[in-house]
Amino acid sequence: MSNTSAMSLALCLDAPMQSWGIRSHGITRDTMAEPTKSGVVGLVAAALGIDRNNDAALAELARLRLAIRVDREGSMERDYHTTQNVPTTHGTGHRTVVSERYYLADALFLAVLEGDGPLLNRVAAAVKRPHWRLSFGRKAYVPARPLLTPSQQPAATNAEEVLATHPWLEPSPQDRARMRNRPNRPALRTVVECPPTRIGAQVRHDQPLSFAHGNRRFASRTVHMGEVALTDDMISAGETLCF
Numbered sequence: 001m002s003n004t005s006a007m008s009l010a011l012c013l014d015a016p017m018q019s020w021g022i023r024s025h026g027i028t029r030d031t032m033a034e035p036t037k038s039g040v041v042g043l044v045a046a047a048l049g050i051d052r053n054n055d056a057a058l059a060e061l062a063r064l065r066l067a068i069r070v071d072r073e074g075s076m077e078r079d080y081h082t083t084q085n086v087p088t089t090h091g092t093g094h095r096t097v098v099s100e101r102y103y104l105a106d107a108l109f110l111a112v113l114e115g116d117g118p119l120l121n122r123v124a125a126a127v128k129r130p131h132w133r134l135s136f137g138r139k140a141y142v143p144a145r146p147l148l149t150p151s152q153q154p155a156a157t158n159a160e161e162v163l164a165t166h167p168w169l170e171p172s173p174q175d176r177a178r179m180r181n182r183p184n185r186p187a188l189r190t191v192v193e194c195p196p197t198r199i200g201a202q203v204r205h206d207q208p209l210s211f212a213h214g215n216r217r218f219a220s221r222t223v224h225m226g227e228v229a230l231t232d233d234m235i236s237a238g239e240t241l242c243f
Contacts, residue, residue, distance in 0.1 A: 006065075006158045007117040009124055011040075011147045012169050013109040018074065019102070019137030022206050029101040031076070031137065034068045034191050036206040038218060039137055040111055044123050045211070049131025052211040061123075062208050064115040067159035069228065070189040071169045074107025103141070108169055112159040120154040145171070149241060163190050164228045167237035180235050187227035194224040 019031045020039045041061045050057045079101040113120060127134075127147045135141050155162070168188075170176055179185060194201055201222040209217040 006114045006156075007120050007154045008112050008114045008157055008159050008162050009120045009148075009154045010152075010162050010166050011111045011113070011127065012145065013107075013111050013136060013147065014144045014169065014171075015136050015141055016106060016144060017077075017136075017138075017141045018104045018107050019141060020104075021102075021137065022204070031102045031104055033074070033076070033104070034070055034107075034189075035066075035109055035111055035136075037062070037066050037193070037204065037221060038206045038208040040066055040113070041208050042211065043134055043136070044113070044127070046132040046134055047126040047130040048122065049126075052213065055210050055212070058208060058211060060119065064113045064119070065159060065193045067112040067114065067163055067192040068190065069110040069112070069163045069166070070107075070191075071110055072106065072108035073189070074104030076102060077105045078102050103137070110163070110166055110169055112162045112166075114159040117154060124148060124153055159192060163188075163192070165234070167241055168230060168234045169241070170238060171241075173239070176235050176238060179230065180232065185230055188230050190226045190228055192224050192226065194222055196222040198222070198224055200224060 013035060018035075019029070020034065020036045021030045022032060022036060022038075023030050041058065041064075044061055045052075045058060048057075048061075050061075113123065128150070133139075134143055134147070136143065168176070168179075170179070196203075201224055203220050204223055205218055205220050207219040207221040209219055
């Protein structure tokens with residue numbers, strides 16, 4: 001699915017808390033260990049000011065290919081919520097609803113969108129000056145830093161090349177120094193959208209079709225799990241990022 005003539009846009013997804021659910025219905029709200037296609041498309045749609053009932057505009061964004069690099073694995077955490085005085089289904093009384101909401105703490109991701117250059121230029125401009133406030137899965141989970149640097153634009157390269165070469169997003173000088181001196185440096189996990197015919201492809205039911213109220217619909221897509229080496233150049237280049 002790699003395209004040597006493709007354009008790509010690399011986004012920094014950094015926040016104290018993030019939630020990327022696929023089965024977030026009822027009293028249990030889950031999260032994946034990395035951003036979902038529906039979550040990233042929803043984030044970009046908010047930046048562009050696209051109404052949730054505009055399925056045509058959503059379809060244009062959903063055609064972009066998504067690749068994720070995990071620059072810092074988050075810790076899976078759980079919030080325990082109780083909501084009192086919730087009307088019963090028959091409307092004859094009230095009840096207390098208990099729910100569990102999972103989220104990632106201190107996670108850091110590089111999200112790469114690949115596809116049409118003019119569309120990615122629009123996305124880049126919108127992310128820098130979003131129409132609506134951006135959040136990572138829930139309204140309270142706002143970015144810790146900008147998704148793009150002020151000068152950053154789409155690049156004439158494919159998603160795989162970006163994952164393998166983009167500066168490491170870790171902002172801590174101490175963590176970068178420790179990683180640089182680590183003898184057995186871990187690789188960075190990747191999740192890359194791929195054709196269903198690829199060996200090892202896994203199915204994810206997070207391809208958005210509609211975000212309309214009462215009619216949220218999703219289709220399946222396939223991804224390939226892999227990893228890229230964290231090189232000295234990626235660690236050093238991360239020091240020059242000016243978010």
